[in-house]
Amino acid sequence: MLKTVKQALFSTDIQTPKWTAIETPSSDYEARQYEATKWVSTEVTSVKDWDSAISTGFMRLFGYIQGNNEKKEKVEMTAPVTTYIEPGAGPACESTITVSFYIPPEHQENPPKPTESNVFVTERPQMTVYVRTFGGFTNGAKNQEQILQLSECLRRDGKQFDENNIYTAGYDSPFKLLNRHNEVWLIAK
Template sequence: MLKTVKQALFSTEIQTPKWTPVETPSSDYEVRQYEPAKWVSTEVTEVKDWDSAVSTCFMRLFGYIQGNNEKKVKVDMTAPVNTYTQPGAGPTCESTMTVSFYIPPEHQEDPPKPSESNVFITERPQITVYVRSFGGFTNNAKNQEQIQQLSECLKRDGKLFDENNYYTAGYDSPFKLVNRHNEVWLIAEQ
């Protein structure tokens, strides 16, 4: 447990999913092609409290990596903490948020099955995303601002992307105070 807590708190030795950079015409964003991979995920439906929803999901997933799984094995912490948001149809409609941890390579082929019914393994196909990075502490308002800026850049460059759903990606422990790294991702359409 100490190793996982250390990884979660101090972002040391954390593995990330594999991706390949794709050439982009702009310095305003990156284009990445992520390889297919398995993630452990959980989902909530929320109205306005993004921070509370992410915290609830994080703790469920943290339990899984601490051994709350059928094999009772501990799984190393990875980055990013990835949140897929499907906004509701209107301003007061509930959004669905799926928070995920990348499953490290040593468990990719046969990940431990979660013990909790609200935690599940997802197998993501190869995906191409447009990425905008930013620093500091984040919240829903900052994420929305970054998504809007990324969207405007992509429209300016004539790029096709899913305009409804998006990902956020956090790479740092809440205890890291400087040089924080966050991202928003929009899914490229062909």
């Protein structure tokens, strides 16, 4: 557990999913093609409290990597921690926020099955995303601001993307104070 906590706190030697860079016409964003991969996920519903939903989801998934799975096997911490946000039907409706950890390569073929009913393994297909990177500490409002900026840049450049579903990606522990790395992703059409 100490090694996993150290990884979570200091973001050292953390594995990430493989992707290939795609040339873009702008330095405002980048395009990446991610390989198909498996992730361990949990869903949290929230009307406006994005930060609390992320914390709840993170702790569920942290339990899974600490051995709360059928094999009682510890799984290495990875990055990024992603959230996939499916907006509700209206302004006061609940959004579904899926928090996910990338499953490291040594477990991709046969990941340990979660024992909690609200934790599940999913396979993301190969996908191309437009990415905007930013630093500092993030929250729901800052993520929305970055998504709006990314979408404006993509429209300016004539790029087609899914406007309804967004990802956020965090690479750092909440205890890391400097040189933080955050991203927002929009899925290319």
